[in-house]
Every structure is written in structure tokens, then in C-alpha cells.
Amino acid sequence: MASMTVATRLIAESEYPDWLRALATGFLRPPVITDEEVAERRAGTDLGRVRGAFDAGRCVATYRSFAQQLTTVGGARLAASAVSNVTVSPTHRRRGLLSRMIDADLAEAKERGDTVSTLIAAEYPIYGRYGYGPATTTVEWSVDVPRAGLDPRAAGPDDGGRIDLVDGTDVRKLGPELHQRLAATQHGVVDRGERWWRVNTGQAQHPGHAWTEPFYAVYRSPDGAVEGLLVYSADDKWGDGKRPLNTATVRDLIAVSPAAERALWRFVCSVDWITTVRSGGRAPDDLLPHLLPDPRAARIVTQADFLWLRLLDVPAALTARTYPCPGTLVLDVRDESALASGRFRLDASPAGTSCTPTSQSPDLTLDVRELATLSLGDESATRLAALGRLDEHTAGAVSRADLLFRTGRRPWCPDVF
Numbered sequence: 001m002a003s004m005t006v007a008t009r010l011i012a013e014s015e016y017p018d019w020l021r022a023l024a025t026g027f028l029r030p031p032v033i034t035d036e037e038v039a040e041r042r043a044g045t046d047l048g049r050v051r052g053a054f055d056a057g058r059c060v061a062t063y064r065s066f067a068q069q070l071t072t073v074g075g076a077r078l079a080a081s082a083v084s085n086v087t088v089s090p091t092h093r094r095r096g097l098l099s100r101m102i103d104a105d106l107a108e109a110k111e112r113g114d115t116v117s118t119l120i121a122a123e124y125p126i127y128g129r130y131g132y133g134p135a136t137t138t139v140e141w142s143v144d145v146p147r148a149g150l151d152p153r154a155a156g157p158d159d160g161g162r163i164d165l166v167d168g169t170d171v172r173k174l175g176p177e178l179h180q181r182l183a184a185t186q187h188g189v190v191d192r193g194e195r196w197w198r199v200n201t202g203q204a205q206h207p208g209h210a211w212t213e214p215f216y217a218v219y220r221s222p223d224g225a226v227e228g229l230l231v232y233s234a235d236d237k238w239g240d241g242k243r244p245l246n247t248a249t250v251r252d253l254i255a256v257s258p259a260a261e262r263a264l265w266r267f268v269c270s271v272d273w274i275t276t277v278r279s280g281g282r283a284p285d286d287l288l289p290h291l292l293p294d295p296r297a298a299r300i301v302t303q304a305d306f307l308w309l310r311l312l313d314v315p316a317a318l319t320a321r322t323y324p325c326p327g328t329l330v331l332d333v334r335d336e337s338a339l340a341s342g343r344f345r346l347d348a349s350p351a352g353t354s355c356t357p358t359s360q361s362p363d364l365t366l367d368v369r370e371l372a373t374l375s376l377g378d379e380s381a382t383r384l385a386a387l388g389r390l391d392e393h394t395a396g397a398v399s400r401a402d403l404l405f406r407t408g409r410r411p412w413c414p415d416v417f
């Protein structure tokens with residue numbers, strides 16, 4: 001059969017099971033989809049934002065986006081179009097199918113008025129060409145518990161608070177509010193809908209992942225307020241001479257106070273038989289290493305880009321966040337697709353921030369993907385300038401950008417989506 005251009009489009013209801021089969025294929029999961037999975041997935045999906053491509057009656061590409069809230073610096077939430085489930089079957093790769101699906105979807109997101117688009121990139125080289133830049137970093141530590149120097153007699157929080165083991169039902173009750181509090185302060189956090197809590201407490205099927213019930217622990221402050229949640233699992237490994245060699249893997253640890261953060265990390269590092277703790281994906285400046293008497297016991301095993309951001313509305317994205325000091329910058333923003341290009345004057349002041357189109361001469365010229373990288377504070381303008389990724393036209397503008405954009409704590413996105 002001659003190779004022809006395969007059209008990409010929104011899918012019909014009846015095509016959804018085949019679309020899920022193609023999605024499994026693209027993610028190298030067994031391409032068998034049960035009726036329960038179709039029903040469960042369908043309930044959490046807006047078909048009006050599900051794209052695909054079909055060839056000879058078979059789905060060969062998948063793509064979907066959904067409404068998301070992304071916390072920016074200072075706690076405001078940006079309207080985001082989150083992109084997920086992107087696959088092109090190996091028979092149809094490198095013919096532009098992804099490009100056509102993402103171009104159409106970003107145009108719709110812009111039209112709808114979304115401020116940004118977000119995604120977690122499977123591989124680094126895929127999304128820069130579409131204007132996305134890495135905006136948060138993930139770090140995973142492996143803690144060598146015997147080396148950490150923790151007191152083996154420790155009997156729980158030493159601050160008057162307490163830790164209780166709870167079950168999934170409790171987590172579905174306590175979790176959403178706790179997470180709301182985290183999202184109100186931690187930039188980089190994306191919202192967790194009701195379905196997230198069901199999937200992550202084993203109530204709904206998580207395609208491709210066999211569910212094992214984890215341990216859930218809640219930290220309460222001395223006055224009884226729930227301030228942290230820890231979810232962890234453990235393996236069952238013993239060495240010669242009856243030596244316990246169990247690894248605890250943290251699936252989730254959210255804390256809204258430093259006391260909770262401290263108590264929960266110390267708790268998981270103090271569970272008997274546990275000799276290794278894998279932290280799961282954290283911000284690079286997580287407190288974990290420094291909560292241990294010997295921080296060198298926490299070794300970084302992964303450090304990588306995590307949340308990618310595509311600005312669709314530069315003034316909306318830059319005025320929603322806060323700045324640590326007053327300052328002005330004229331930014332010339334390049335965007336190949338013209339979705340967000342323009343020259344903008346950013347004025348940050350204690351009275352409020354404005355960002356408006358201007359014809360003044362620019363202080364800095366940069367691509368929209370570099371602005372995305374700067375916008376959550378994770379990266380330094382000085383470093384981007386050294387890499388040749390932004391141009392300074394006014395002496396001192398790069399340093400000013402660093403003073404304005406960088407944040408005391410780094411952004412963190414806890415969730416894959």
C-alpha cells in the first residue's frame with residue numbers, strides 16, 4: 001500500500017477502545033484493554049480533547065489534553081492545558097503525526113485562553129521544538145540508612161506531634177485538603193482531581209501498573225492539625241547472617257510545615273528492617289539530606305528535567321506570579337509558532353505587577369521556551385546567557401532577571417500526568 005498522509009483528528013466515542021490499545025502500544029504496555037479499563041478511563045476523559053490518527057481502520061497515534069491548574073510563584077494558579085498520552089505507533093513514526101496533533105491542540109488552548117501548556121516529557125528532545133522549556137527539576141535520593149546517624153532509640157516525633165498509620169479511605173478524606181494547602185504555597189504543583197486520589201489509593205485501576213497497597217502515614221502537629229502525608233511501600237529482602245536489607249520506596253510525601261516534613265522523613269528512615277530509603281521524585285532543594293545527622297547518607301540517584309512548560313500568554317503568566325523585589329525588564333520574546341511572541345515590559349513593584357506589550361528597546365531577547373524555564377524560578381538567566389540562549393542588550397539586565405525570577409525555594413511538581 002502506498003504511504004499517504006494520515007490525517008489527525010478528534011476521535012469518536014466508538015474509537016476510544018482502539019485508541020487505548022494504541023496508547024498501550026506506544027508506551028510498550030501489553031496492547032490488551034479490558035472493558036473495565038475503558039469504562040474507568042472514559043469517565044475521566046473529555047473526548048473533545050482526545051486526538052488520534054487512523055490508518056486502514058486502526059488507531060496509530062494518540063494524544064490528549066485536559067484542564068489543569070498549575071501553581072506559580074506566590075501561590076496563584078495558572079490555567080493550564082496539560083498534555084498527556086502522546087504516542088505514535090512505531091509503524092508511523094517521524095511522519096509529522098505528533099507535530100500535527102500538538103499544533104492543533106495548542107492553537108485550541110490559546111483560543112480558549114489558557115495561560116500555559118504543561119507536560120511531563122518522556123524524552124528530553126521531543127518538545128523543545130514546540131516551544132516548551134523544562135521548568136522544574138526532579139531529584140531522587142537513595143538514603144543509606146545505617147550511615148545516616150539517626151538515633152536507633154527514636155520513638156517518634158520529638159516536637160510533640162504524632163504520626164498515625166491510616167488507610168486509603170482516610171487518605172481520600174484527608175488528602176485533597178492537604179494537597180490544596182500545598183498547592184497554595186509550592187510553585188510547580190499541579191492540581192489533583194478526585195480521580196487522582198482514587199487511582200493512587202487503589203480504588204480505580206491504574207493502567208499498566210499492578211496495584212499493591214502501600215502504607216499511609218499522617219503527621220499531626222501538637223495541636224492536632226494534619227500537616228503531612230507519607231505513602232510508602234517496602235520490599236522483603238534479607239541478606240546472609242539474617243541481616244535485614246529492606247528498601248522503603250516513598251510514593252508520595254506532602255508536607256505543609258517544616259515540622260511535618262522533618263517528622264515524616266525521619267519516620268520512614270527509622271522503620272525497623274529498612275536499610276535503604278528511595279525518596280521518589282523531589283525538588284532538588286528538598287530538606288531530606290539535611291534532616292539526617294550525616295547528609296552524605298543521601299545520594300542522588302536521578303537528577304533530571306521534570307515539568308515542561310509552554311507559555312501561551314506571556315503577560316498572564318508573568319503577572320500571576322510574585323517577585324521578591326521591584327524591577328523592570330523589557331523582554332523580546334521569540335516564538336516560532338507566533339502563539340506567544342512579542343515585546344513585553346514587565347514592571348514588578350510592591351503595589352502590583354504589570355506586563356504589557358511595548359515598543360521600547362529590549363533589555364533581553366530570548367525564545368519563549370527559555371522564558372518558560374525562567375518563569376518558575378528554577379533556572380538562572382546568567383546560566384542561560386552563558387549557554388547563548390538569551391541575549392543581553394542592556395548591561396546588568398541578566399542579573400536583574402535573576403533577582404526578579406529566581407525563588408528562595410525551587411519549584412516542585414510531585415506528579416506525573
Ligand SMILES: CC(=O)SCCNC(=O)CCNC(=O)[C@H](O)C(C)(C)COP(=O)(O)OP(=O)(O)OC[C@H]1O[C@@H](n2cnc3c(N)ncnc32)[C@H](O)[C@@H]1OP(=O)(O)O
Pocket residue numbers: 026027083084085086087088089092093094095096097098099100119120121122123125126129
Ligand atoms: C507528554 C507525553 O505523553 S510524553 C510521551 C511521549 N511518547 C513517547 O515517548 C512514546 C514513544 N514515542 C513516540 O510515540 C513517538 O516517537 C513520539 C510521539 C515521541 C513522536 O511522534 P512522531 O510522530 O514520530 O513525531 P513527528 O514525526 O511529529 O516529529 C517531529 C519532529 O520531532 C522529532 N522527534 C520526534 N520524536 C523524537 C524523539 N523521541 N527524539 C528526538 N526527536 C524526535 C522528529 O525527528 C521530527 O523532527 P524534524 O521536524 O526535525 O524532522
